[in-house]
Amino acid sequence: MPTDAVNVSNLTKIFRGHIGRAPFVAVKDLSLTVKEGEVYGLIGPNGSGKSTTMKVVLGLLAPTQGATSIFGCDSREVESRQAVGFLPENPYFYKHLTGEETLQFYGRLCGLKGAALKDRTREMLVLTDLENAANRRVAGYSKGMLQRLGLAQALIHDPRLVVLDEPTAGVDPAGSRKIRDLILSFKERGLTVLVTSHLLEQMQEVCDRVGIMAHGVMVREGRLDELIAVENQTELVLENATPAMLEKLRALVAQEGASISHIGQPRTTLERLFLEATEEKPAADKKSA
């Protein structure tokens, strides 16, 4: 039986209150599993306990009750972190280092050295499209570049699990798309991904399973396609349908006792429209080309 990539079992996390303040229950009796190779999305409003759960999984916080493990290894053990890469929300790095030095720093922390470290650093810079900025100080990086550098450092030691906390927060649509494509490439390479995001549309594109948290508890969990499917409805998209054919369809539907909820043209997403518009060459360029 394969080991779960992440196992959270009856996790409760209570933060002690400061003087005169009551303790705060951030997560209450939470259980979830992330299977190896899947992309699991943890979604919920601010303060729902997503980041706290992630921090406990990563061993940054101790559970008040319950346990968490990564590939069967207790999260409180340092060894568990050998298999995990983490991208925190809005990451910052040592401003005095260049992108390449930053990756080498994190690589050395993971025990890489010599040619292996150099090769892996180069590989990560290429993967995250940062080769041209490798020798620039991190202080001059844009938000999107910092986020991609964060992804590169999370992957530097070739982990089996990647934990991403709001990976596209504050990034423009093109940068956000790049990050989404990277997550999809992780999935193709068999990496397990645990991700939180407020951008539900993006989560829908990349996640196999999702858990919805509110007030520290899991309110819904399951395979994404099952969760969002409307059980008593069927979607049918036609191409080049004539008005006469649509009339026939309407008649047939009515004859069978069913009803049509909506007929119209499918719409593209605003994100896709934005990307098409901004990636298009200006007319003058097209002519000269």
Add this chain to the structure above:
Amino acid sequence: MINSAQPSPRGNGLSRIWTLASATLTQLLRMKVLAFIGVFCVIAVAFGFAFPVQNAEQQLNLLKGGSFGALQLFSMVIAIVSTAILLPRDLEDRTLYTILSKPVPRHQYLLGKYLGVMTLIGIGLALMDGIFSGILYLRENMVFASEMASLKANRMDGPEEVAALEALVQTHGLTWSVHAGVLAVFLKAAVIAAMALMISCFSSSTLYTIVISFFLVIIGHGQELAREFFFQPHLSVTGQKIAALVLSILVPDLGMFDITDNIIAGQSVPIEALGWILGTAAMYVSAYLVVAHLLFVEKEL
């Protein structure tokens, strides 16, 4: 089940500590902390050359006093301020999350940070020791030459007078005890930095760490008084006595590192005294780092 092809987290402890230390050192160097060395040069030259000519002993002692004062100030300020900013800054920037989510045990993170600060102080003091020794040597030769000229002018340059002058200048000039004094300054800074690191593990802000550390440094210099008060035989157990005991245990006795006054006065430092200072510093540093680890390992990030 951990991928066996990946490096073992246990086998790379020293390399990991050094990685963190060198990053900390670079971080502090880029903050232009060592600019203080330029200030030190001005202080040393001022104390060596800018004051009215006095007798040989006073001239050399003034130079040593001013330079040791500057060394103490540099090492204490850097030990407290540099250590106080490290943890809160990493936490604020979330760099701490990315570091500790790697296979980095928390004690290695603390040791790396501490070692980075101490390397910076060590480099700074070594450079300043070199500058100080150079200026002192130069001044020693100048003082000897001018005193000899004075003796000759007064026809008092007999062998006994010259030998006495040589002995005086050598005693108050550059001796190995000057370097021992710099080592004592370094060891005191090591204790202060370890104490500041421990405070920053439970403190809520950089300012709090800096204020409390400076407060304890001041108390630490008068710790001997607290200890003497505690051991007074006629006193019964009172609140004051308990407070004195607590202070004696919690606050390092920084007064015992102050051997510079003796060196300025021209006394030499016995090797046993230096060994005692070294052992005491090692004890304090170990104790503070162990407590810092115990606090940091429980810290909610």
